[in-house]
Amino acid sequence: MAKATQSDGATPNRIKFEALDASVFQHPLDRQATDSLKMLVGFDLFMKKFLDFGFERFHYIHNIASNAKVGPKQFPKLYAMLQESCAILDMPEPELYVQQFPVVNAWTFGHTRPYITLFTGLLELMDEDEIMNIIAHELGHIKCGHVLYMSMLQMISDIIQMSQSSLWGLAAPVLWAIYGALVNWRRRAELSADRAGLLVMQNPRPVITTLTKLASGSQKFADQLDPDAFLEQARIYTEDMVENQRFPDFIYRVLMETRSDTHPFAVERVKEIDEWANGEEYANILAGNYPRGARKIQIKVQAR
Numbered sequence: 001m002a003k004a005t006q007s008d009g010a011t012p013n014r015i016k017f018e019a020l021d022a023s024v025f026q027h028p029l030d031r032q033a034t035d036s037l038k039m040l041v042g043f044d045l046f047m048k049k050f051l052d053f054g055f056e057r058f059h060y061i062h063n064i065a066s067n068a069k070v071g072p073k074q075f076p077k078l079y080a081m082l083q084e085s086c087a088i089l090d091m092p093e094p095e096l097y098v099q100q101f102p103v104v105n106a107w108t109f110g111h112t113r114p115y116i117t118l119f120t121g122l123l124e125l126m127d128e129d130e131i132m133n134i135i136a137h138e139l140g141h142i143k144c145g146h147v148l149y150m151s152m153l154q155m156i157s158d159i160i161q162m163s164q165s166s167l168w169g170l171a172a173p174v175l176w177a178i179y180g181a182l183v184n185w186r187r188r189a190e191l192s193a194d195r196a197g198l199l200v201m202q203n204p205r206p207v208i209t210t211l212t213k214l215a216s217g218s219q220k221f222a223d224q225l226d227p228d229a230f231l232e233q234a235r236i237y238t239e240d241m242v243e244n245q246r247f248p249d250f251i252y253r254v255l256m257e258t259r260s261d262t263h264p265f266a267v268e269r270v271k272e273i274d275e276w277a278n279g280e281e282y283a284n285i286l287a288g289n290y291p292r293g294a295r296k297i298q299i300k301v302q303a304r
Helices: 028-038 043-053 055-066 076-089 120-125 128-143 147-162 166-201 204-216 227-243 247-259 266-277 280-286
Strands: 095-099 106-109 115-119
Touching: 028 166, 055 095, 055 106, 055 115, 055 147, 076 095, 076 128, 076 166, 095 120, 106 128, 106 147, 115 120, 115 128, 120 128, 128 147, 128 166, 128 204, 147 166, 166 204, 166 266, 166 280, 204 227, 204 266, 227 266, 266 280
Parallel strands: 095 115
Antiparallel strands: 106 115
16 A cells, blocks of 8 residues: 655655545544434434524634634744645645634634634643644544534534523423533544644644643643653543442543533543554554545635
């Protein structure tokens, strides 16, 4: 089988994966949760209505009117990161924006026209490798086709929070069922996006340091964080809380996961990416030993 080729970007040592299909790196829990989601009664109808409603257009207009668009002349360093990451993952470039907000976060939205937004709080805390890893993580969501479901989750959350009318009250059980299934799926989808970050960085270190900072990042004490210690903490958590399977701990873990909303625990994500980085599947992808796929998530380019 043909080997992957080197990227022509700013870092020539990074491998570019030709005809890379998302199924090559998709986490099994993500795949399983997606299959379960599609089996949910009423989900297909809701998805059709969601697309018909055009909810994502409202958010796109608000985003482009409020935030700074990344390009060759505006945040060129971020734009170069986006270009190289897309070349490595073999996918079209979505739009990238920066939003002034003092929270360490980034998000992706829009099924027909995906775009990524980085918060300034994130840019202030992370170094350049970690920022590129986060861009690659968000690209992973697009590559895996996650954005439709992520957008639906946001819409349902908005409806539940804003509407108290009797009309929505009648639909509440269906909405809550779909919302719960989407949240469960979203937690698993993050594991696939973390893998996309590793495929771009081709070094587990910035992925692990990113997750360490997301768990406890502080500008003042950033130099005192130890990713190796956090990785050891993840191993202890896995061994003590998961593998031993004590019943009270299982209940506590389920309750805490429910409270953690849309993302898995940081220690679980570190453990998962560390195991994959040291496994055969990742090594085979780096060596170019993966099935080439024709399926790609196409970004609809609209006239400006």
